[in-house]
Amino acid sequence: xxxLGIETSCDETAAALVENGNKVLSSSVASSEEIHKKYGGIIxxxxxxxxxxxxxxxxxxxxxxxxxxxxxxxxxxxxxxxxVGPGLIGSLLVGVETGKTLxxxxxxPIIPVNHLIxxxxxxxxxxxxxxxxxxxGLIVSGGHTELILVKSHSQFQWLGGTxxxxxxxxxxxTARLLGxxxxxxxxISKHAAxxxxxxxxxxxxxxxxxxxxxxxxxxxxxxxxxxxxxxLKSEGRLNSQTVNQLSHxxxxxxxxxxxxxxxxxxxxxxxxxxxxxxGVAANQKLREKLKSAVKNQLPNTKLFIPDNKYCxxxxxxxxxxxxxxxxxxxxxxxxxxxxxxxxxxxG
Ligand code: KG4
Ligand code: ZN
Numbered sequence: 001x002x003x004l005g006i007e008t009s010c011d012e013t014a015a016a017l018v019e020n021g022n023k024v025l026s027s028s029v030a031s032s033e034e035i036h037k038k039y040g041g042i043i044x045x046x047x048x049x050x051x052x053x054x055x056x057x058x059x060x061x062x063x064x065x066x067x068x069x070x071x072x073x074x075x076x077x078x079x080x081x082x083x084v085g086p087g088l089i090g091s092l093l094v095g096v097e098t099g100k101t102l103x104x105x106x107x108x109p110i111i112p113v114n115h116l117i118x119x120x121x122x123x124x125x126x127x128x129x130x131x132x133x134x135x136x137g138l139i140v141s142g143g144h145t146e147l148i149l150v151k152s153h154s155q156f157q158w159l160g161g162t163x164x165x166x167x168x169x170x171x172x173x174t175a176r177l178l179g180x181x182x183x184x185x186x187x188i189s190k191h192a193a194x195x196x197x198x199x200x201x202x203x204x205x206x207x208x209x210x211x212x213x214x215x216x217x218x219x220x221x222x223x224x225x226x227x228x229x230x231x232l233k234s235e236g237r238l239n240s241q242t243v244n245q246l247s248h249x250x251x252x253x254x255x256x257x258x259x260x261x262x263x264x265x266x267x268x269x270x271x272x273x274x275x276x277x278x279g280v281a282a283n284q285k286l287r288e289k290l291k292s293a294v295k296n297q298l299p300n301t302k303l304f305i306p307d308n309k310y311c312x313x314x315x316x317x318x319x320x321x322x323x324x325x326x327x328x329x330x331x332x333x334x335x336x337x338x339x340x341x342x343x344x345x346x347g
Contacts, residue, residue, distance in 0.1 A: 001019070001020055001035065002018070002019050002025065002078050002101075003017070003018055003021075003076045003077070003078060003081050003111070003322050003323055004062070004079070004102075005018060005080075005082075005113075005316065005320075005322065006045065006055075006059070006080065006081070006095045006317040006318065006320030007082075007083045007095060007118075007313055007318045008051050008055065008083065008087075008092060008116045009083045009085070009088065009090045009092055009095070009313065010047065010087055010088060010091060010143075010313055011031060011032045011042050011047040011050075011091070011141065012029055012030065012031050012032075012035060012313040012314070013029070013031075013032075013050070013051045013054045013055050013065065013094075014027070014028065014029040014030070014314050014315035014318075015028050015058045015315050016028070016062060016318070017062055017063070018320055019064075019068055020314055021049075021124060021127070021319075021323030022125050022126055022127060022128070022318045024126070024316050025065075025066045026062045026065035026066045027062065027314060027315065028058045028062045029049075029058075029313070030058050031059075032047055032304055033182075033183065035050065036182055037181060037182050039182075040182050041172065041176070042088075042196040042289070042342065044089075044091070045090065047088060047089070047090070047091050048088065049091030050237045051091055051094040051095070051111040052094055053312055054100070055098050056070070058174065059098070061281055062108060062155075062315075066332075069196070073106045074102065074106035074108055074239075074322070077106070079108075079109040079111060079317050079322065079326075079328060080108050080109070080110045080111070080117075081099075081111040081112075081284060081318050081319050081321070081322030082095050082098075082099035082100075082110065082111075082112065082318070083113050083114075083115045083318055084096060084114070084334065084335065084337050084346060085114065085115065085173050085311075085337035085338055085339065086115065086116065086143070086144075086338055086339055086340045086341070087115060087338055089339065090335060091340045092336035092337075093336050096334060096335065096336045099200070099334070100331050100334055101292070103189045103331045110328055110329065110334055111326065111329070112329060112334050113326060114340055114342070114344070114346060115313075115318075115340075116139050116144055116340075116342055117321055118270060119141065119277030119278045119281075119311075119317060119319070120137050120139070120275045120277045120315040120317075121137050121310075121321045121324070122277050122282070122307065122311060122314075123276075123304035123305070123306050123318050125307070125310055125316060125320060126325070128164075129304070131272065132302070133150060133151060133152050133272065134150065134151050134271045134272060135149075135271050135272060135273040135274060135304075136148070136149065136150070136262060136265045136266045136271050136273075136274050136275070137150045137156075137274075138160075138258065138262045138265075138270060138275070138276045138277075138281075139276075139300055140166070140276065140278040140279070140280035140281055140286075141168050141187075141278030141279050141280065142166065142169060142172065142279055143166050143168070143184075144161070144278065145161055145162040145166045145167045145168075145216050146158040146162075147160045147161065147164075147261060147262065147265045148341060149259070149271070150280045151276060153321075153325040156342050156343055158295045158342050158343060159214045159265055160215045160216070160265070161215065161217055162215070162216040162218060163216065164177055164217050164218065164225070165217075165218040165222060166218070167216070167218060167280045168183075168184075168185060168278070168279050168280045169328050170218035170219075170250075171183075172184035172185070172248070173222050174188065174221065174225045174250050175188050176196070177222070177225050177226055177244050178191075178225070178229065180243070183279070185279060185280055186281070186282075187247075187286070188247045188250055189283060189284060190247075191243060191245075191247035191248075191278050192244065192250070192251040192252075194238065195244050197264070198245070199242075202228060202246055203249060204224050204225065204228070204246075204252075204253045205220060205253065206253050206256050206257050206260075207220045207253075207257065207258050209257050209261075214265050216257060218257075220235035221250070221305040222256070223288070225246060225250060225253045228246060237246060251285050254280075255283065255285045255289050258286060258290075259286070259290055262274060262276075263293055263294070263298065266294075266298055267298065273302040273303070273304060274290070274294065274303045275289070276304070276306070277311065277317075278311060279306065279311055279312045279313070280311075281306060281311040282311035287305050290303060290305070309343060327346070329346070
């Protein structure tokens with residue numbers, strides 16, 4: 001079965017054609033990141049306007065890569081999958097309305113997709129993952145930090161999440177405080193990598209790391225960074241060295257908390273595997289720490305980490321989840337849901 005996936009929940013406009021949930025036939029991603037860099041973050045109105053311009057060219061490019069065209073009535077495509085939430089309303093509308101129109105014109109089934117759950121499917125691309133469930137899923141994106149018990153392709157139990165800022169948001173906001181630009185995660189990592197010896201006087205807290213729950217809170221980290229920046233400035237010590245040190249501390253703090261809580265959830269629920277997903281899953285430190293913690297503390301648990309290109313937003317994972325949890329609905333009923341949660345019904 002070949003599914004055309006469409007993704008427009010944040011600032012990316014993406015389309016992909018995926019066969020049987022794990023074979024990528026083609027994939028295209030256009031991002032308005034360059035525009036948002038100027039402002040230090042995403043401007044929803046600008047993102048949606050860019051998506052309006054690029055949605056048809058992106059879908060066309062994806063189809064042309066596989067010798068299909070928009071004018072062939074989607075001949076070889078079996079279904080269309082589109083992100084309905086969570087995300088920015090203007091952005092979601094662009095994808096949903098386009099998917100709906102194509103489904104009607106081409107007379108194809110349409111499957112609404114929860115963007116958060118789709119993030120796990122980066123782990124399934126090019127692989128045959130029999131015996132994965134039950135799993136602990138960690139979603140770490142720009143707007144979400146969630147721990148989920150994934151019982152099957154269609155059954156989820158939310159275990160905990162952030163009470164304020166998401167991990168990606170913490171990277172983005174602290175990067176801004178350090179003048180490192182957007183998106184913050186890759187910028188912080190780049191500067192953190194320059195550190196060979198840690199300066200303990202700049203140590204930052206690990207919020208909620210020892211709390212007996214599966215929740216997170218990263219806004220205190222942001223405040224702690226703000227205080228350190230102000231102090232260094234007033235002492236005339238805010239320079240490339242201290243910015244690198246703080247970047248290192250931020251990355252250590254966020255990744256330590258994510259690893260500790262993910263392992264706690266895994267032990268508590270005695271699952272077979274761990275799946276991670278979302279933009280922050282591209283973080284090299286997080287990947288290394290998780291690998292070594294699982295190997296040392298839970299050697300019988302399988303750890304799945306998607307390729308970097310399937311961590312950040314893309315449409316391959318949208319088409320993939322729609323294959324494994326194939327639930328088409330009437331095109332008239334599909335609508336965007338910006339506040340969609342993990343356990344919400346689609347459509
Ligand atoms: O999943 P995603 O692409 O979009 C959302 O659905 O939000 O995640 C974007 C987030 C941003 O906050 C960005 O700073 C973060 O992922 N990110 C990273 C890395 N690459 C992207 N954070 C840490 N390290 C990275 N290498
Ligand atoms: Zn995402």
